[in-house]
Amino acid sequence: MSSFAWADLAGLFGHFVLLSLLSIGGAITTVPDMHRYLVTETAWLSDSQFSASIALAQAAPGPNVLFVAVLGWNVGMSAGGGLLGGTLAWSMAGACMVASMVGILLPSTTLTFFATRWGHQNRHRAGVRAFKSCLAPIVIALLVATGWILTISHGNFSHAPGLWLLTLAAVLMVWKTRIHLLWLLGVGAVAGALGWV
């Protein structure tokens, strides 16, 4: 099924370069297009490989953008014949992972670097100050909205009351206490593993 070959590496890189510049609001906003490219158009990944890659990166620590590395890794790995494919599979996986990650990061970070430098040097200008101040309440609302949307993706309250209560408890703990965040995640993991939520 996967027809990926070394010659496709440049195409993979180029696609992520393009998406990098479109990823306002985070790389996660370009997931629909990645799916179109990697699953529908090229069939380098199957549907389940694609969603498993994203779920894995979401569960692991670190910035969410690492799901791109896992996607790239799995493209190369399945082209090279999987974990038992030997050196070929591992080197293809490594090359695809690097191409994807560099592709998704290089353009956006370069742009951000120069734009924010300019902004910081001109931070006393009324325009720059107004730009930052006017976004503050929007940004705070976006954070609450993100938490809210992730919560309703579990289903409504009557469908998954345990998950809702767990989320609510986490909101209160992070808002009102200074408890270490890893404890909260640990409690969530244990409650989930034991089937309580």
Next chain:
Amino acid sequence: MQPADTKPSAPRQRPTSLRQLFYAFSWLALQGFGGVLSVVQRELVEKKQWLSNEEFVEDWAVAQIMPGPNVVNLALMIGDRYFGWRGGLAALAGMTALPLLLVLVLAVVLAGLGQDPMVQGALRGMGAVSAGLIAGTGLKMMPALKDNPMGIAVCVLLASLTLVAIVGLRIPLVWVLLGLGIPAFSWTYHRIHRLGDTEQSTR
């Protein structure tokens, strides 16, 4: 009148070396399950005090409006501010290097284990907690709006409209930012100009 733009609320600390910057960002990235943002606020604002809450909200807003992963942009901006481009790279490397290694190891190890119900349950529980961490971080930053030039009433209105647009109406982010951002910007610009006339004359 004293220069008005030295932030009164910020207890100033700063990273002392590139290495410290790298480790700080590695450590906070490794704690960030399902996203790093709440950990950034906890570590850099509350513990290390490299940023005030107000600066954090402003930087986060800019990091979010630029293309690219938000927390990666934020790391780049903060690193650059202290040590120039080398600091930016150190923070960026800290944010990505170790977590990348870890996620690839997980990808290899979990290739067979992903269907296990206990593993799935644990992932679900952690997902629920991390949703709460993100929302809670937002609520915690509300005091940063106190000194906003728009005034508290406009801030509350703007935040409520954003919530309704994103959660209730599911409008794509770019339209929300343009639709609410442009009027908000005009209003803020107007207010800063009116407030700023007296400050300007002392400089």
